[in-house]
Amino acid sequence: MVALTKKPSTAKSSDTDVGMLCELRSRAERVAEGQSLRERVPRSSHATWLQPANRRDPVAILEQSSKGRLPELLPIRYGRMLHSPFTFMRGSAALMAHDLATTPSTGIRVQACGDCHLLNFGLFATPERNLVFDINDFDETLPGPWEWDCKRLAVSFVLAARDIQLSAAEARDCVLECVCAYRQRLREYSRMSPMEVWYARQEVDSITAMAQKGPIRKNREEIAERAHAHVAEHLFPKIVCEESGHYRFIEHRPTLFHVAEAEFEAHVHDRLSDYRQSLPDERRVLLDRYRLEDFAMKVAGIGSVGTRCYVVLLVDKDGHPLLLQFKQACRSVLEPYCGKSQYQRQGQRIVVGQRLMQSASDIFLGWVRGRHQHDFFVRQLRDMKYTAPVEKFSAVQLKRYAQVCGWTLARAHAKSGDAASISGYLGGSDTFDLALAAFAQSYADETERDHAALVEAVRAGRIHAQINE
Known part of the structure; x- marks a missing residue:
């Protein structure tokens, strides 16, 4: 379990130990503490994204994140980011971290993924050769606010939905499905023992079995076969x-x-x-x-x-x-x-x-x-690893995928953090779900503007991009 700080801020903490740093308290005490945080950080406050007046130039942040990399490969990076706002987001975790640091936070910390977008989930084999669905990219992992993973994941669903020409309502439904699944599953994990949470996993057979017979189940079975x-x-x-x-x-x-x-x-x-x-x-x-x-x-x-x-x-x-x-x-x-x-x-x-x-x-x-x-x-390099072909998904498929991602993130956060405190804060209503749906739409708009800034930087010669590899 990682540190539960007492003040609701995202200020830098020197304590990034992933050990058992907080005292052992009952579930009821931790739920109550989470509920009390709503007074200082209303759940509805997560809905707002307003660009700070002193926000840094997004292209400058990208250039800063490129320092120390092999310069001959940077044009490939920028070329891939140019493809769409969604691919831009995938390559700009540093930019979003910079922005998320200005957003409200309860101060509850978990082992955060740090780059939690929908394509950083997928199938892979366990040591027992069972196929599971889980987060599969941890380059940026560090103890941090649980909200940041939720927000980045929510925004990625809006951008992916736009990328495959879904409507704004369909994109919003994906976010609501994802966050609702996170909230409900986290509550379930908060009632489990630490050992039960530790051994919980999303095996592909159980995910497939949840789908009714028809196109959705058939699609999941085909994906599992390709992963094998x-x-x-x-x-x-x-x-x-x-x-x-x-x-x-x-x-x-x-x-x-x-x-x-x-x-x-x-x-x-x-x-x-x-x-x-x-x-x-x-x-x-x-x-x-x-x-x-x-x-x-x-x-x-x-x-x-x-x-x-x-x-x-x-x-x-x-x-x-x-x-x-x-x-x-x-x-x-x-x-x-x-x-x-x-x-x-x-x-x-x-x-x-x-x-x-x-x-x-x-x-x-x-x-x-x-x-x-x-x-x-x-x-x-590859051990039954498989990423979902989101670009081919229908609205229903993307919505179901969002649900599974929400469940999976909840398990990851419950394993490292205080599920009861987070669950107490989230509660049983959809207040937080609706807030993140609004945030995701607003920040997706911001990402489109940042993507346009990169396009202009390439056009002006400030950034060199290799479009065709």
């Missing part, structure tokens, strides 16, 4: 070829290419050894059954473009592959407003946050420090 196919053995022949008895990644510049430095291979060997130390002993035994075969740089996503990301191919004696991703771990975009992490290594910050928020995590999840003090976290 997304394993290393399935990906292997698509991105790897055999040359002179060795396997090598097939280059697809500018998104997948080999590093030219001659000494880099020795560096990778050293980092693999260091990464191994972050794994439990039994996982080290498993890793030791594989040897390094090849490595390359990979450009993926939107917000991460420009950071250092490597894919590493290992094989066992019979040629069975293990694909790992070494992804640079930078400081969280929440840090200027929530305080520094207790972990000196940013990779460890991400791994601990991920394990705390997820119902189950990758068995190869670990961290390492590379050259020039660059931190990395490590995970499998």
Whole structure:
């Protein structure tokens, strides 16, 4: 459980420990404390988004967030953000964190995702090989206000709805469904024991079973089938070829290419050894059954473009592959407003946050420090990972997806934070739901203006963007 601060503000806190910092109190006491916060932070106050008079230039914030990234890859980042206001939002977590810091907050902290948009949820395999739905991106995770994850998720549904030409009413319904699911499920979790919450998970079979027979259930079953196919053995022949008895990644510049430095291979060997130390002993035994075969740089996503990301191919004696991703771990975009992490290594910050928020995590999840003090976290490149094809969703499908995302976020927050206090604050009415629906519409409008500012910056030559990769 993370800190429950006493004053309702988003002021920077130096206390970002994810340990048990607040005293043990009964559920009734914590619910009452949450209810009392309504006097100082009315639930309806979350409805308002007004651009501060001294708000920084959004393009300047993007430029600031690009510092330390590989400059030759930045045009790809900006090019992907130009595609739509929704893709702009996906690449501008730092900008939204800057804005969220000016919004009302109860002061209740959880382990926050920090970049909680609808495409950072998806399917993946547990260590037991069961398929679950959960949050799958933790680059920005840090203890912070629970409201920030809710607001970013709500805004992402409005922008995604606009992107697929849904009406304003349909977009609003998606937000209401998401926030209502969060509120109701959080109340359920607040009544459970800590152990029950810890073991709770959204297994894909139960999600599929909830849908009535028809198109929705069939769609969920098809998505699950595709996720089962997304394993290393399935990906292997698509991105790897055999040359002179060795396997090598097939280059697809500018998104997948080999590093030219001659000494880099020795560096990778050293980092693999260091990464191994972050794994439990039994996982080290498993890793030791594989040897390094090849490595390359990979450009993926939107917000991460420009950071250092490597894919590493290992094989066992019979040629069975293990694909790992070494992804640079930078400081969280929440840090200027929530305080520094207790972990000196940013990779460890991400791994601990991920394990705390997820119902189950990758068995190869670990961290390492590379050259020039660059931190990395490590995970499998693909292990039944699958992201919903939101761009093909109908209004009904997006609404149902919003519900599942709301449930999932509630479990993640209940696992790390004080579900009873948050539930007491939210109550049984739809007051907070309606407030976030209004906020999401207003901030989506703001995002469209910020996207237009980036378009103008590219047109004026201030920003260089690569549109066609």
